[in-house]
Amino acid sequence: MGSEHVRASDADREKIVDRLKSAMNEGRLTLHEYDDRVQQVYNAKTYGELTPVLADLPAQRPTKSVRGESIPQWIIIMWIPWAAVNALCLVIYAATGAGYFWPFWVAVPWGFALLIPTAIGITTRPRGERT
Numbered sequence: 001m002g003s004e005h006v007r008a009s010d011a012d013r014e015k016i017v018d019r020l021k022s023a024m025n026e027g028r029l030t031l032h033e034y035d036d037r038v039q040q041v042y043n044a045k046t047y048g049e050l051t052p053v054l055a056d057l058p059a060q061r062p063t064k065s066v067r068g069e070s071i072p073q074w075i076i077i078m079w080i081p082w083a084a085v086n087a088l089c090l091v092i093y094a095a096t097g098a099g100y101f102w103p104f105w106v107a108v109p110w111g112f113a114l115l116i117p118t119a120i121g122i123t124t125r126p127r128g129e130r131t
Contacts, residue, residue, distance in 0.1 A: 085110075
């Protein structure tokens with residue numbers, strides 16, 4: 001007996017719905033087609049009833065695990081200006097003969113202001129996005 005007669009679980013249905021959502025976001029399905037297929041998925045009892053829902057969609061590509069994925073892209077973008085401005089301040093500080101370390105007053109308050117949304121962004125991400 002094949003797996004098409006085995007009953008599907010709720011987790012199996014959710015995986016199929018996630019694949020359908022990805023297909024809709026890629027423009028492979030219209031909103032109406034997506035809605036019809038989601039209804040079919042939630043009405044399906046066995047794997048055999050789930051298989052036709054994805055039959056005309058390409059296989060899901062495996063996602064590449066990149067080391068930088070542990071930090072959201074928007075956080076990196078937010079910190080780039082801070083790093084660039086502070087590098088420029090350090091160059092100016094060094095070029096003017098050092099002395100009182102005034103770049104502190106640029107780097108530290110701005111850095112603390114960026115730490116708040118950074119901490120919130122990292123700690124409030126959905127569990128599936130954390131590595």
